[in-house]
Amino acid sequence: MEWLAMEQWSPYAVGVGIGILSWLAFLLSDKPIGCSTAFTRTSGMIEKIFRGKRVHEKPYYQQFAPTIDWEWMVVIGIIAGAFLSSILSGQFSLEWLPSLWQAEAGSHIPTRWAVALLGGIIMGFGARCAGGCTSGHGISGTLQLAVSSWLAAVCFFAGGILTAMFIYKVLL
Numbered sequence: 001m002e003w004l005a006m007e008q009w010s011p012y013a014v015g016v017g018i019g020i021l022s023w024l025a026f027l028l029s030d031k032p033i034g035c036s037t038a039f040t041r042t043s044g045m046i047e048k049i050f051r052g053k054r055v056h057e058k059p060y061y062q063q064f065a066p067t068i069d070w071e072w073m074v075v076i077g078i079i080a081g082a083f084l085s086s087i088l089s090g091q092f093s094l095e096w097l098p099s100l101w102q103a104e105a106g107s108h109i110p111t112r113w114a115v116a117l118l119g120g121i122i123m124g125f126g127a128r129c130a131g132g133c134t135s136g137h138g139i140s141g142t143l144q145l146a147v148s149s150w151l152a153a154v155c156f157f158a159g160g161i162l163t164a165m166f167i168y169k170v171l172l
Contacts, residue, residue: 007089022143029070032144034136035078036127037064038071074135104168130155 003009025033044066048055055061086092097112105111127133130152132141138156141149 004088005090007091018139019143022139031070032136032140033074034132034140035071035074036124036133036136038069038075039124040064040128041066041069041071126159
């Protein structure tokens with residue numbers, strides 16, 4: 001079990017593991033791996049606190065009911081797995097600002113939080129426009145050889161590269 005304590009795993013081994021996980025997800029639940037809809041369902045649950053059952057009148061929430069479902073378990077699993085991995089590898093630390101951010105953009109915490117929030121909103125919006133996130137399209141969709149997922153995956157990578165270049169070449 002020494003491999004669990006490694007700081008970095010082989011991307012090939014991880015790819016095989018994700019492939020097996022995807023296969024098991026289809027076998028056991030007949031559903032692909034994905035998690036972006038969990039966040040939109042959560043926003044519906046929060047809205048439901050203020051608007052009550054009127055939330056269910058929205059066409060979007062008629063299709064994606066604001067409830068806790070299996071995708072929530074994927075999100076919880078991602079958080080728990082990342083935490084457990086950081087503990088086992090000895091890399092766990094609490095930090096308000098990652099060292100790369102501090103080196104490139106300074107140590108102003110509100111700026112970092114604002115950029116992270118804006119980035120999360122943009123990613124969530126993009127996931128809704130694309131009909132799924134990187135795990136939904138990039139893993140499950142490409143596994144099923146869906147053309148739309150291959151196109152989305154190419155766009156994810158292109159967008160990520162262009163955004164990184166923009167941030168580190170233009171803004172910083």
